Amino acid sequence: TLFVTGLAVFLVTVSLPPGLAFLPYELVPFNHGFTWLFKISREAATVLSLPATYATAFGFMWCYGKLISAMAMSRLLPPVLSKTTHNYETPYAALLAGSAVSYALCIIAYFVPAVGSKLFSICILAAFMSYTGQCVGYISLKRNYRNIKSSEFRSPWGIAGALYSMSVWLLCIAAVVAFQGNGGVEIIAFSAMVTLLTLFYFGYARHRQTFSAQENRVMLVAHVTKFNVKKVAAARQGRQHKGGSSAHPTGGGTETSQVESGKKGASNSKLAKHSGRSMGQ
Template identity: 45%
Template structure:
């Protein structure tokens, strides 16, 4: 009798339950992306933002409007980039190919640290919400945090259709509670009586506005994390831009509604600026419950924010690990679980440890938030610079979506991020502790990069597949003699200075063969000669002539040479020479 092979029960369950990236499990739509964006961001509209009202309703309202415009322009710009280059590494991928390997590494790490710290702040805040309702939990805060991390990470590891349905329930619940609050409380809003009048329009002048301006980001921060989901959803070039833009428009409406309703309810200004949960008053008036019970209405949205940010930093850490910029083991899954288990566990362990530091050190909440926003603004600025550069130099790359604001929108967004960085660095009453912590983290990352990561890094498969057309377009658009460097624009010189390895390669007169591009990526350069000859076999495709931008000489262009796609060996050679 032949032996019967018995599959272990645990492995069978893992195969059935754990498939976060499996395309055969769930057919993703723009609604899924919209719901994920809501779960990531919406918690920030439930708490913490109200502290900025200490600057006055008008002053803080201006900050909220500026942040809304900046995030809208950033979202539109990044949606255009995703429709062209759906890379799951977030700001790291775009910065690495346009600003250089070192800058790209810093951008990726800063973005991951930003999300890890946001999770820490949200978990501690959730613990305080539950303690408000059940005071006995104050002795077991660490247990509450552990349960929150376990449930959030468990949902991500299960993945598949179950995760996306669970995420949709969280999103609809969070939006539903917000709608009940805004619509139900609308009849009780009295701005004239509760908003403080002229005495509370501006409090403390420009100095106060600069101090509290960063807090307005709570309404929208995290919307950019949807760009890290390119490996999670089907057809990310279409699905992510649609869902991300719809989510941003939804957040603009909900944010404005929450702001107006909250300052219009009693007791109003200035008491609302010091509330732990500013929406409690509305729920107390609507349902007649106690303030401690009303705190439970904010729990679903806060938990949803935690789970969404965990997924975001896990994707970034996994992308960095795939390029060997972080320990390569962090990108691995565990047995039949396709989710980046070690990236999720590693990031969550670090965030969990920070919870103890945040809880027991008075005033650390503000420092963590300032460091988060400083790293966020640096990442946003790098994405705007990358967008402007690619918009000008890579016009031939196909885009499924075009930002209606284009380059001016990215410039406006970048101005707001620089303004926010100035407010964090120079106007916080923390004795520059936030800046010191941020610089210490950057110094540690720099030391790690130049001692270890610089000599181990490589191009991941995602980078070869998605970002190779950018390298092609940059090399084809770049001048091919040192003398031509005089005619470069400011943005070109900036990119060349940040990326010396690209500067070294750009002066080699080369032409990329169609077969090279097709072997490296499925994307094609529309509108170019390569795209026109796409139907010809590789050996029959004529080489495209390179134009030499040498104004000082009228000599004929030397015959072009063929160049292959960049490999890991090229990367190491360029690093050693620079």
């Protein structure tokens, strides 16, 4: 669904005048289509894009609320961020914290336009990196823990689909890093952010990190499954080793054949000695 709708949006926006060359500088890409279709001003056309904007915002809020709350439950972030409502378990603390950071970035971008012009590319690069990491994690789970069922949805494409998705994100990363003409500010900012988060992890989270209740349920199955797989593989290897040893005993041949070979060698030795004496006489 996302692929089809995204492709449709791209084809529609690039087909409208003034064309693809001006699309990267357009804040509201659908404005051209709405103004031509409904014969309205650009201000009125912008209002028609607000529902999609709010839907996108709530989608991101749902994601970072769940993510921050899960990290807080694992003690990677302060535990206060894991607080939820009693009835619906809404992670209100994580939502408030994430929204506060978002508004702070908006205020900085408003008063420092230079930050605002680069902020979108930096955020997009971080998103692409995150999506790539998710693909790597999916492939690792599918290869090592095939019996884990963390959700009802099963991808029909499996590892092949994850590899394709990861290749798309890697191409997007290359596009952001190398072809934006910003002097590499995106990768510099991203590297600085990763460095700060790494210092935070080793300075604060590493000694407090633990498994949350949900992680315990999933990882317990994972570890038991991996242990059983290794146990079966070791038993199979042991049986193969024993079978190989019985089929190829040390010294070569059976005990009877070894005795017969020894007798034959002794007989040949006596015959050689007798022949030597006869020739000497």
